[in-house]
Amino acid sequence: MRSGLFVFIVVSLLYCAGCDPASINAGFPEVPVAPVTNTASSAKIGVARVEDSRSDRKAGLIGTSSEVYLLVGPELPDYIERKFRNELAMRGITSLDALNPAKTGEPGHYKTLVVTLQSATFATPDPIFVKAESSVNIAVQVYAASTTNVEFAASYSGTNQERIGFSRGTGLRSGAILAVAADRAVDAAFADAKFEQALK
Amino acid sequence: MKLARQRRAHIRSCFLMLAAIVACAGCASAVEGTRQQVAFSSDPPGASVIVDGVNLGTTPAEIELGRRHSHSVRIEKVGYVPYETTTSSSLTNWQWLDIVPALVFPPVLFFDYIFDAGAYEVEPNEVTAHLVVAPPAPNP
Numbered sequence: 001m002r003s004g005l006f007v008f009i010v011v012s013l014l015y016c017a018g019c020d021p022a023s024i025n026a027g028f029p030e031v032p033v034a035p036v037t038n039t040a041s042s043a044k045i046g047v048a049r050v051e052d053s054r055s056d057r058k059a060g061l062i063g064t065s066s067e068v069y070l071l072v073g074p075e076l077p078d079y080i081e082r083k084f085r086n087e088l089a090m091r092g093i094t095s096l097d098a099l100n101p102a103k104t105g106e107p108g109h110y111k112t113l114v115v116t117l118q119s120a121t122f123a124t125p126d127p128i129f130v131k132a133e134s135s136v137n138i139a140v141q142v143y144a145a146s147t148t149n150v151e152f153a154a155s156y157s158g159t160n161q162e163r164i165g166f167s168r169g170t171g172l173r174s175g176a177i178l179a180v181a182a183d184r185a186v187d188a189a190f191a192d193a194k195f196e197q198a199l200k
Numbered sequence: 201m202k203l204a205r206q207r208r209a210h211i212r213s214c215f216l217m218l219a220a221i222v223a224c225a226g227c228a229s230a231v232e233g234t235r236q237q238v239a240f241s242s243d244p245p246g247a248s249v250i251v252d253g254v255n256l257g258t259t260p261a262e263i264e265l266g267r268r269h270s271h272s273v274r275i276e277k278v279g280y281v282p283y284e285t286t287t288s289s290s291l292t293n294w295q296w297l298d299i300v301p302a303l304v305f306p307p308v309l310f311f312d313y314i315f316d317a318g319a320y321e322v323e324p325n326e327v328t329a330h331l332v333v334a335p336p337a338p339n340p
Contacts, residue, residue, distance in 0.1 A: 053330040053332070055326075055328040055330070058324070060288050060290075060323055060324075061288070061290045061323055102333070116281075116332050118281075118283050118284070118285070118329070118330075118332070119283065119284065119285035119286075121285055121286050121287075121288065123270065123286075123288030123289075123290065123323065124290075125270060125288050125289050125290060133270065133286070133288065135284075135285065135286040137283065137284040137285060139281040139283075139332040140281075141281070141332060141333070141334075149335070150333055150334065150335045151335060152335065153281045153332065153333065153334035153335055154281060154334075155281045155282045155283065155284060155332075157284045159286070
């Protein structure tokens with residue numbers, strides 16, 4: 001009995017030492033479509049594709065008993081862009097497709113909003129009461145119309161902490177947990193009076 | 201008389217076994233240490249690294265962080281937008297070794313959870329910030 005237990009422990013240790021970390025991709029929920037504002041009198045702003053300045057796609061380890069990386073790909077920058085465009089629409093501002101003036105070297109006809117995803121993290125640090133923690137940090141720049149000068153820039157963060165139950169549902173819910181953190185980062189931007197002012 | 205001596209010997213061996221189990225429970229900390237070196241870099245370099253609100257150096261830097269808890273990291277440089285991220289603390293394979301004494305004496309698992317910081321790992325162990333340009337600060 002005792003030797004059997006010993007062999008089980010040794011084999012388990014050897015197995016764990018030899019396995020490579022696996023990875024899964026996070027999926028993100030759809031952003032509800034906001035009413036499109038595009039009238040001659042509405043304010044207009046160019047919105048560039050959300051840049052991703054992270055050095056890799058790993059957001060962190062998922063689960064409590066194995067090394068599985070959660071990968072966050074271009075879905076999160078897309079999610080953040082749609083969220084920004086919706087928030088602008090809800091404020092009566094028409095968002096138009098634009099290029100990043102810093103990359104093209106050419107100014108836009110309107111003010112241009114450039115959002116950069118700086119970091120996205122996900123972790124399940126508590127092995128007993130399994131909870132997931134996520135954080136998202138974005139940099140927001142507003143370029144002046146007809147110049148390539150940055151008029152306003154700031155960084156905003158959002159965090160989210162949810163209890164998910166022992167080793168269940170982490171993979172499926174990871175994107176939704178990260179999306180809440182991203183929502184909070186975007187909300188923080190629109191709660192900043194200086195940012196709102198820069199959009200006008 | 202002989203029975204009392206046997207009982208004392210039995211109690212002593214039980215106590216020694218318990219001490220050995222508790223000592224083994226902290227083995228990860230004894231081998232790995234309770235702190236881990238994390239590399240911080242930025243583009244451009246020369247940015248301040250602020251961990252949990254304390255300025256700990258300038259990029260590029262290798263800074264030791266406690267393994268057991270998550271840390272909030274802010275990398276900032278004048279003329280650039282601050283970068284923020286959070287490091288997490290995840291269990292390593294040392295957790296399996298900690299479970300061995302827990303099979304004999306389950307309360308050890310509680311001591312492991314609280315005290316054996318060496319069984320945890322700071323994730324990620326490299327933080328790279330590509331800083332985004334901010335407008336020059338207005339003159340006062």
